[in-house]
Amino acid sequence: MQLLDNHVVLVTGGGSGLGLGVARHCLAEGARVAIFEVSESKVRQLQEAFGPDVLVMQGDVTRAADLQACRAAIVERFGRLDALIGAQGIFDGNLPLRETPLERVDSLFDEIFHVNVKGYILSAHIFADLLEASQGAIVLTTSTAAYAADGGGMVYTATKGAVRSLVGQLAFELAPHVRVNAVAPAGIAGSQLRGPRALGLEEQKQSDIPKDAFLSMFKSLSLLQELPTPEDHGPLYAFLASRHNKIMTGQTVVADQGLLNRAVLKAPH
Template structure:
């Protein structure tokens, strides 16, 4: 497979879960892959898995200095960047707003919006010129929570709705040289999306939910019954990131296994 042959692709938040699955798929599609990851433990694991074939850069997507250092490393090694795939994100624990301590709401909003939205804004600014030079692509990750209630709590849903709107604005500003799109997944097997530190949930991940319970809930809502893996999303992201995509910009592709296909959730 060679959808991304002769492409240099950066995956932010690529240390686990969706981001790692996407990085693996891009590598299989022939790309030169760069992974940007904040966790030192995950960076060590990435280097063990990929060795020198993949450029691993440790940093925080909310840090301008870290993103600039990543840009310098990419320029030094490859001299260009053809696509940026944004996969970082944190959850809000799906805590109803009336059950949330009032004094923690401000910190929760700042934490979730900083990673989920500001991280993409800074990435677009820092890597935008490289993407314009290569006539490349920016592919972000939103969620079905941007389209329907109960995909997360109020703050997470607000952040994912903001990303959906951001895609349209960036596509407008970066046209005609850079294609900007997003993918909105629903449930993902072995999701490593963690909770917020502001609610004391940073040690919890979505994958901690018992698999049988999560799968039962997923199948009760979705038309397609197989819970997709991170790698299953790879072909969609890879196409949007590639030069083969000559027709789409400013779009969010809803990858929901039919979750939103019907207004009534009860088949009876």
């Protein structure tokens, strides 16, 4: 028996990177999967790759109307929803406070908070009744940046701290019918997190960082030396999304490869 047999799972931001890896793992675990993705070109690629097996919809997580259309399509196709997995996000290029032009702060804040936080709030609001009916689950994505400095710039870090807190509040509000948890990844191989339009970085992705340089930095900080792929995170999301999880809500699983368990005075053996 597979972990997600007889589950209908929606992955927002599932067009590439972490979201796509998680969606693929959910499929492998037996789920019927819907993917919500803002990029029209990625939607076309997904439709060609998955064919009729996956419901792929184009839309923006910051627009309630787009999410409501997604909800209607899921109800028409599947009749229910068992799990909402939120995987969308925008990075901020690790830009420090003093290097952020003052005149760009408003637009940078609005852009990143809208996608990284508002998108999760709208999704939870619009799909809550379906998830309550199925005794389902919400699994959001935060980051190790919510726990330690220098995992992003000021705005990205603030959004990930907000998501961590949002998980606790949603778990409280939606109990006992909906389990709400999150995963906090650290480094991810081939991460497709793009930069913000507010800084002119919308065409840049974390995967553009030279692989050797990124891997060297990761190994210098992490206890486990293998840089995980998006698919490697799939089992965590799948368990939290599944009915087999009867023990966790309001929690964030920190998937940091030992990054936060750093030595203070000496290097690990």
